[in-house]
Amino acid sequence: MKLLEERIQRDGIVKEGNVLKVDSFLNHQMDITLFNEMGKEFKRIFTDCTINKILTIEASGIGIAAVVAQYFNAPVVFAKKSQSINLDGSVYSTKIDSFTHKRTYDVIVSKKYLSANDHILVIDDFLANGCAVNGLVELIESSGATLEGVGIVIEKGFQDGGKSLRERGVRVESLAIVDGMDAATGQITFR
Amino acid sequence: MKLLEERIQRDGIVKEGNVLKVDSFLNHQMDITLFNEMGKEFKRIFTDCTINKILTIEASGIGIAAVVAQYFNAPVVFAKKSQSINLDGSVYSTKIDSFTHKRTYDVIVSKKYLSANDHILVIDDFLANGCAVNGLVELIESSGATLEGVGIVIEKGFQDGGKSLRERGVRVESLAIVDGMDAATGQITFR
Numbered sequence: 164m165k166l167l168e169e170r171i172q173r174d175g176i177v178k179e180g181n182v183l184k185v186d187s188f189l190n191h192q193m194d195i196t197l198f199n200e201m202g203k204e205f206k207r208i209f210t211d212c213t214i215n216k217i218l219t220i221e222a223s224g225i226g227i228a229a230v231v232a233q234y235f236n237a238p239v240v241f242a243k244k245s246q247s248i249n250l251d252g253s254v255y256s257t258k259i260d261s262f263t264h265k266r267t268y269d270v271i272v273s274k275k276y277l278s279a280n281d282h283i284l285v286i287d288d289f290l291a292n293g294c295a296v297n298g299l300v301e302l303i304e305s306s307g308a309t310l311e312g313v314g315i316v317i318e319k320g321f322q323d324g325g326k327s328l329r330e331r332g333v334r335v336e337s338l339a340i341v342d343g344m345d346a347a348t349g350q351i352t353f354r
Numbered sequence: 355m356k357l358l359e360e361r362i363q364r365d366g367i368v369k370e371g372n373v374l375k376v377d378s379f380l381n382h383q384m385d386i387t388l389f390n391e392m393g394k395e396f397k398r399i400f401t402d403c404t405i406n407k408i409l410t411i412e413a414s415g416i417g418i419a420a421v422v423a424q425y426f427n428a429p430v431v432f433a434k435k436s437q438s439i440n441l442d443g444s445v446y447s448t449k450i451d452s453f454t455h456k457r458t459y460d461v462i463v464s465k466k467y468l469s470a471n472d473h474i475l476v477i478d479d480f481l482a483n484g485c486a487v488n489g490l491v492e493l494i495e496s497s498g499a500t501l502e503g504v505g506i507v508i509e510k511g512f513q514d515g516g517k518s519l520r521e522r523g524v525r526v527e528s529l530a531i532v533d534g535m536d537a538a539t540g541q542i543t544f545r
Contacts, residue, residue, distance in 0.1 A: 191464055193432070
């Protein structure tokens with residue numbers, strides 16, 4: 164998606180350790196106009212799929228999923244990190260390692276909001292080693308729902324997450340795939 | 355907001371300890387069509403205000419804020435719980451007690467995304483004892499930005515948060531104010 168690549172090129176900041184900071188428009192401050200363009204693009208890409216629910220994970224996937232969902236006329240369910248007293252015990256759960264936070268989270272979705280009748284589009288901001296998306300796929304499999312596809316804003320193409328999901332037959336569509344970053348020059352190479 | 359009160363009456367579940375579960379449409383599964391109606395209502399209420407930025411807090415405020423922001427043509431900034439390696443050290447921070455999670459969080463906003471030029475509308479799903487909103491107000495005050503108002507989806511009118519904010523001169527507008535709940539009968543009384 165050209166508009167997104169231009170934005171990453173203009174406002175993204177490359178840091179040591181393969182960190183790409185896009186918090187000025189994606190995952191701290193959120194440019195809702197850009198999110199709407201992303202929603203239109205995901206709808207165009209997945210237009211052949213019957214999707215009745217969007218699944219994402221807190222926190223930075225939620226805003227994107229909420230705006231994207233408008234183009235599918237579907238509700239959003241967000242998987243929660245760690246159990247809250249406001250959730251029943253009746254949940255699907257898995258564990259997800261976070262690259263960003265250097266820890267492991269218990270991630271849950273209430274059984275009420277994922278079922279064998281659901282056709283799910285997973286939406287998330289980043290795909291790198293694939294831990295978060297793999298966890299969401301596992302929750303979907305536990306519920307018997309159908310995974311129609313995975314829509315990612317930025318995929319780090321030099322990490323294994325996207326490759327391994329596609330090899331397992333999961334349809335992964337990323338709006339921008341970064342194949343390389345140089346912290347010294349700030350240069351970002353897209354696929 | 356009548357549509358919201360009807361939805362709370364129909365799908366909300368009252369539990370012991372003044373817990374109102376609305377996770378089927380508000381804060382686990384999100385009804386984006388309803389969120390759009392809420393966005394129109396907040397725009398109607400705050401139509402006299404000049405608002406250039408929406409501030410909320412992860413996680414359950416994000417989806418609502420993202421959809422509401424479309425009616426203000428404004429970006430959203432969400433305050434983050436606990437420091438991530440992807441954020442610079444240059445942040446406004448405060449501590450917020452969570453009623454739901456029975457713990458205290460460090461909450462931060464990058465100094466890049468709140469400044470003295472900003473006119474802020476705070477959006478959140480719940481207002482009870484006011485800890486989260488008070489924390490966000492403190493972050494806004496630290497930045498020198500102008501707080502135009504606070505838009506809440508569900509206020510628990512029998513707890514002190516709304517009253518104490520209004521007494522301090524903060525404009526708080528809640529789409530539904532619950533004055534009482536009975537876990538035995540499931541009855542919910544609105545103001």
